[in-house]
Amino acid sequence: MARPMTVAEKILAAHAGLDEVQPGQLVECDLDLVLSNDVTTPIAVREFRKIGVPRVFDPQRVVLVPDHYVPNKDIKSAEQAKIVRDFAREQGITHYYEVGCMGVEHALLPEQGVCGAGDLIIGADSHTCTYGALGAFSTGVGSTDAGVGYATGRAWFKVPETMLIRMNGTLKPGVTGKDVILHIIGLIGVDGALYRAIEFAGDAIRSLPMDERLTISNMAIEAGGKAGIIEVDDVTRAYLDGRTERPYTEYHADPDAEYVEVIDIDAADIEPTVAFPHLPSNTRPVREARDVKIDQAVIGSCTNGRWDDMVQAAEVLRGRKVHPDVRCIVIPATQEVYRRCLAEGLAEVFLDAGCALSTPTCGPCLGGYMGVLAAGERAVATTNRNFVGRMGDPESEVYLASPAVAAASAVAGHIALPEDLD
Numbered sequence: 001m002a003r004p005m006t007v008a009e010k011i012l013a014a015h016a017g018l019d020e021v022q023p024g025q026l027v028e029c030d031l032d033l034v035l036s037n038d039v040t041t042p043i044a045v046r047e048f049r050k051i052g053v054p055r056v057f058d059p060q061r062v063v064l065v066p067d068h069y070v071p072n073k074d075i076k077s078a079e080q081a082k083i084v085r086d087f088a089r090e091q092g093i094t095h096y097y098e099v100g101c102m103g104v105e106h107a108l109l110p111e112q113g114v115c116g117a118g119d120l121i122i123g124a125d126s127h128t129c130t131y132g133a134l135g136a137f138s139t140g141v142g143s144t145d146a147g148v149g150y151a152t153g154r155a156w157f158k159v160p161e162t163m164l165i166r167m168n169g170t171l172k173p174g175v176t177g178k179d180v181i182l183h184i185i186g187l188i189g190v191d192g193a194l195y196r197a198i199e200f201a202g203d204a205i206r207s208l209p210m211d212e213r214l215t216i217s218n219m220a221i222e223a224g225g226k227a228g229i230i231e232v233d234d235v236t237r238a239y240l241d242g243r244t245e246r247p248y249t250e251y252h253a254d255p256d257a258e259y260v261e262v263i264d265i266d267a268a269d270i271e272p273t274v275a276f277p278h279l280p281s282n283t284r285p286v287r288e289a290r291d292v293k294i295d296q297a298v299i300g301s302c303t304n305g306r307w308d309d310m311v312q313a314a315e316v317l318r319g320r321k322v323h324p325d326v327r328c329i330v331i332p333a334t335q336e337v338y339r340r341c342l343a344e345g346l347a348e349v350f351l352d353a354g355c356a357l358s359t360p361t362c363g364p365c366l367g368g369y370m371g372v373l374a375a376g377e378r379a380v381a382t383t384n385r386n387f388v389g390r391m392g393d394p395e396s397e398v399y400l401a402s403p404a405v406a407a408a409s410a411v412a413g414h415i416a417l418p419e420d421l422d
Helices: 007-016 041-051 075-091 105-111 126-134 143-152 177-188 210-223 234-240 307-317 335-343 346-353 403-412
Strands: 026-030 033-037 062-065 120-123 137-140 154-158 161-168 196-201 227-230 261-266 273-275 283-285 296-299 327-330 378-381 397-400
Touching (some): 033 105, 105 210, 105 335, 120 126, 126 227, 126 234, 177 273, 177 283, 196 210, 210 234, 307 327
Parallel strands (some): 033 120, 296 378
Antiparallel strands (some): 273 283, 273 397
C-alpha cells in the first residue's frame, strides 16, 4: 500500500510513474507545460540549441508569452521579443501570444484554459506557482531548465516537504485574497516555506472566488514556497469545466498525509494589510499606515490584474477623482479583462477618475516601464514584490496592497482604506 501523500506528492508521483514519493526524493517527471516569457525565453532558446535537437518535445506544450517589456519599450526589448517570435514561428508553437492577443502570463494561462488541475508545470518565471490555485503543481525554474524542458518534456525535482496552512472562520468585509496572503507572509516570513509546497485549506479559503485564490497561490514564492496549492473543489470545477483544453485530474491529500508544519489561522483576525518596504513580509494593518503619502498607485500585474481586481478598484474610484499629487495606473492583465472593462463601463470609471489605462503588460511591476519611480518617490501597488529598486530607483519605495486599498490611496493621496473616503 502506498504511503499517505499530500497533493504535491501525488502529482509528482503520478508524473514520475511511481506509486509513491517522499520528501527529499529525487524524481524525473513528465511535464504538462513548459512556460517562458520575453525575458527568459532568449536564454532558454540558447540552451535548447546547445542540446542539439531540432524540435521542441511538443509544440502544444510549450507556452511563450511576451509580457514583461511588451509592447517593446526600447531596442533591447524589441530584440528580446523578436527572438521569442522567431522561435515560436520556427517551432510551430501553438501557445504563442502576440501583442494584441497576449496578457500577463499567469493571468492569461488560467483564463485561456491552457492549464488545469493535476498538471505539472515549470515556468522560467518565479510566479509560475500561481497555477496551484487550480490544483496543479507549478513552479518557477531557471531558463536552462526551461530550455531542457523544451527539448525533453521532462525535469528533475526534489520532492518538497509540504506545509499546511489552514484558515477557518469568516473574513471581515473588505478583506481580500491579497490581504490573506500578505497576512500569511507577514506571519511566517519570506523564508517560512523555503523549498516547501504549501497547501492552503480551510473554509475561509474555500469561500474565496478563483481570482482571489490565484492571488494567494501567486505569492507563495514570496514566502519561499516551491508551490502553493489549493485543493480542487466546486469553485475550481466551475472555473475549469468547459474552459480547459485538456482533461484535468483531481488530486486530494490523504486524510493521514504527513505535513512538516501545520499553521491554523482564524480568518477573523485578518485585516486589510499593506507590506512596507522592502520585503513582502514587512506587513502592517492599513489602519496603521495612513501617514504614508504616495506619488503613484499601480493596479494590475499577475497578482491582481484580473476581473475581480478591476471591479474592486472601480467600486472605490467610481464618482471620485485621483488625488492631484498621485499618478494612478490601471493595467488589466489580459485582453479579455481589458475588453470586459470596456464593455461593462469600468474603463470609463477609471478614465473619469483620472487614471491611465494601459494595454496588458507586466509594466512597472519589475521596473520595466509604464510607471517607473524616481528617487524618493513612493508607490502603493497591487504587485507581488517591493524589494529595493524593484519599481525604479533604489531610493524609491513600494508598498504592496489590495486593489481596493490601492484605489483608495490614489484618491486620498496617502495609504488609505475605502471607508476613509466617506
